[in-house]
Amino acid sequence: MAEAVSALNGASYQGFASVREIGPLGMISLRAKPDVPGLSNAVQAAVGLALPEQRRVVQNGARAVGWMSPDEYLIVLPYPEVAAALTAIGAALKGQHHLAVDVSDARAVFRIEGDKAAQVLQKLSPADLAKLEPGELRRTRAAQVAAAFWAEGDGYTLVCFRSVAAYVMGLLTHSAMPGSELA
């Protein structure tokens, strides 16, 4: 099979913060109520991480689990591991009402990095970034499209839908242009 290509094939921009599209990342959308037996085992089996609390993302290197809603989790993992993880989740939750689907190709992921990375998001999202706690995953919008982001390393990781990747890259580029620092 052909090699998997992310939406923008790794586009990047260097402004007062750096912006780059990363991926493709493996992503699984897992729908299940938190009290479903086997849920934490399923997530553990998939990525070796505990279930996150409300609005939190737990991370270990290239693997992460984010709380998306009271019955939805986003599992992030290396792209080639998705099929095995889905199998593991299916086995752990066998007989329990749940839904686990591969959404790796339905998303685009960006890294916004640098001292002033927060300012790039501050221009696009009605979220109070100063109050974004460590390990908090915020679902909101970036200008006119849905987005989710969390602080990670020297900046932020932002996830959006694949079809609007070019739009989001345009937003991030515009917002990171030199001379437009907010402070």
Add this chain to the structure above:
Amino acid sequence: MSTRLSKGGRLIDRASAQEFTFNGKRLQGFKGDTLAAALLANDQMLVGRSFKYHRPRGVVGSGVEEPNALVNLGKGGRFEPNQRATTTELFNGLEATSQNHWPSLEFDVGVVNNYAARFLPAGFYYKTFIQPRAAWKHFFEPIIRQSAGLGKAPKDRDADRYEQAYAFCDLLVVGGGIAGLQAALVAGRAGLRVILLEQTAHWGGRAPVDGDVIDNKPAQAFVDAAVAELAGMENVTLKLRATAAGVYDHGYVLADERVADHTPGDGRPKHRLWRIRAGKILTATGAIERPLSFAGNDIPGVMLAGAVRDFVVNWAVSPGDRTVIVTNNDDAYRTAIALKEAGLEVPAIIDARATVSGDLPARARALGIRIEAGRAVAKVKGGKRVTGVAICLQAGEGAVLDEIACDAVAMSGGWSPVVHLYSHCGGKLVWDTAQAHFRPDAARAPLNHDGGALVYAAGIANGAMTAAAVLADADAQARVAVAALGGTAAEAPVPQATPVTEQPMDAVWIMPQGATHALKSKMWLDYQNDVKVSDVQLAAREGYESVEHTKRYTTLGMATDQGKLSNINGLAVLAQALNEDIPQVGTTTFRPPYTPVTLGALAGESRGEIFQPLRKTPMHGWHEAKGAYLEPVGLWRRPYCFPRTGETHEQAVHREVLNTRSALGLLDASTLGKIIVKGPDAGKFLDMLYTGVMSTLPIGKCRYGLMCNEQGFLSDDGVVARIDEDTWLCHTTSGGADRIHAWMEDWLQCEWWDWQVYAANVTEQYAQVAVVGPNARKLLEKLGGMDVSKDALPFMAWADGTLGGFPCRVYRISFSGELSYEIAVPASVGLAFWEKLHEAGAEFGAMPYGTEALHVMRAEKGFIMIGDETDGTIIPQDLNLGWAISKKKADYLGKRGQERTYLASPDRWKLAGFETLDGSVVPDGAYIPAPGVNGNNQRNTQGRVTSTYFSPTLKRGIAMGLIKGGLDRKGEVVEFTNLAGTGTIKARVVDPVFYDKDGERVNG
């Protein structure tokens, strides 16, 4: 003449000269000047013409209140009309031109209106242009359009960029004068997140100009110390050149930051629109001085007293050598003193009050200035410039007692607190009789989400009119706000301003109070829109008793300054004319923005490529590279057709249809909605959602389904595939995926929350390609990897497998009537798969086709299209889709709605096909007329076309449409209108399936 003084000017840097031009004339100012200050320094008092009478207009104010000094700035991509010279910071290379005159500022033909003023009273347009009706369209309107409008709209694309940003704080303080600074200090020291906005480029407001003394030092020392302390606080954000334009519900504030207006082309955004969410808002917005209404108060050289003081103190600009002061209050005496101390002449202070006492008049007297108490200006003399004033008794009718030669008049009618932001969100005002102004009523503050006060006013904006009162009030109001926010303000002494004893002002609305009509016809209320005292009185006489009606009738306060100078004077005149009290007459509604916000800032980043999110499939780049003509489908851009060199779009569509029917067509169908529905109750859920039965669909099979809203009207359609025991995949229309997913979530969350069903929108996970045509199977067999034979994968079946090494799910479904496979592969390999299909399909005649070919082919097969055959009022039964509705189900969404009696009426229009007798194409939108007319005397109709195309396959026009009686009228010839209204097109009612009625091809 106005000129630059040799000394002084607290805001200018004389070492830094700035070159600029006005109407092409090269002039020089200093860094720190406003354009108005620099123009006055160059004796350019005449800056524009008024809107209606084209009267000469000079600078009146020194800030945002300025109604006259509006100029065009810049050129080309940086041209901006209607910029206030008083708020425009001077920079090297600034180019300004005056507006609203022809052919020149000095000689303006439009001034003829001035001499016709007695024929152009309030409501003139309303009264004059009503009859005859035709004259409005052909004569009056073109002339008025030609002469209307102040600045010209920019023609070129804006060369600058703009952006927006979100900010959050506990307390937003608006206004960087001493009140705002003190309030910010209180809140900042309490540890709250504070944002302090100042609309000008300087902190401190009026206090340093007015010579206030705080804690025994000049006000500037307090300002500098406060700014330094605030700048050192991490929890405080300071912003200059940022105007809070509007206050909205729940603490939302829009603020326009003029980042680079004064440094154009330096690469920074020109403006930044802040979207601030504040816990509470404190408005320390100061006050605006009111003009006095005396005859000739619009002649260039007549200015607000505070503005005259600003020009002298801030920019060392003298508006005139000899300035007469006209006032009803003590504050204007500060201007007299400032002028005198700058070495200028003040021939007299005309004070309307009968007696004059207090500290400031005493100082003026000590400086040798003549004070005329109980006097008024009978009229100002001069044309394009003041030459003198005639003096009369304020209590009289205007008999001239004396004339004084002067070249400037500084007037003060008192100060009106800036209550705009307080009022935007419902805050109410009280009339303060002593100060003769409206001020915020704290008992009726605008409310926040918790029912508590949202906005607090402080300082002069709250009616505290002396520096000592301002600081005390700002401190107190900030403490109230801090406590309301749950904070604790530390004990700290309030800075003390040295008190100045002031005598109360007298409300003076007309000068002299018994002025004749002739005088009142020369007393301007609204300088920009040319509204005079006589106009408001006329409106009152003609029955316009409401201030809102008078405003619209006279256009008082409707110019770009929104009546900052004129509103209070105007409503006071109206109240007098109506013999009512001012509070009874009330104010007009204050609405955002406080000052104009440029459209660029409101658009922010939304222009060009990122004007709106365009959704792109993984193959989008390929389509563009191949020159596809794209059309919008929701936010997607899909290829309409792939024209080859020399082909029209129509020719391309015909070629694509014929090639697909005869060989092989490839369609990027990735936009098709794909929603996975899974759970023990998923079958039950889908049976409620669709009109048909999905729970019985065997695994591995597909079924066409219809969704209706609760009214029973068709909402979406698509093919559903049963994936496994408790999983279905629902295809939706391209534009419908998000809407249908939300519709599912709505029912699952809000109505059937105990049902065990999860839905996931996986539309973008897959690239989907329709491989269509007699050679479709040959291509897939060549790629290899799975059995796609008729037996293994019959029509309306699906299978997982690989093709050419690509993991895929293949659906044997068809929207074209041809042998067709829709193949879903992961989006990340979508482009590679698409390219592989073209490469391998070349030998079978593979060609891409677009949405128009898709539409033509579906119409040839009689398939309906959501949005063409449906419009939100169509039930499936109208479209002969009764077969897709389960008769056995007790319930489904829309079933009850469809049971409404009128939907069973035999008069409803139903779907049929149409073949024109002459083979031509029925125009889009054509109706089938019926005899007679309806109650509105409109022609009756009995049907309309819904889809109409030239069929390249059948080589004739085909159409689908809705007609009364539907297919019961098969064989009948009906007449469609042609849209030009020049005749009709005859067409035969036929079965809508024009092509391969038995479905041999699709089953092949």
Add this chain to the structure above:
Amino acid sequence: MLILECPYCGVKAEETELSPGYEAHLKRFGPGSSDDDFEAYMFARKNPKGVHFERWRHSYGCGKWFLAARCTATLEVFGTYPAQSSEPPADLVAKIKAKRPDWKGFK
């Protein structure tokens, strides 16, 4: 522009992150219902000046529908609660009655 706290994820979302869903606590009338009941279900909507119960979806956030009690005149928000509620919670009703003594109550 309103702020409503999503009871599911705890985000104080602003209006642009939400989608309105109009009146809350409607009872669905399906097949077999009278014309009057069906008409009321489809078309008869409360439009009070004062306390109103309405549906909102945290569409740019966790995607959940929730219900809000709000004063249409002052925009005061009395509270938000999960959509899986057939009527407003008792403590919310008590809170509204305390703030709006004239309110005639839910229903």
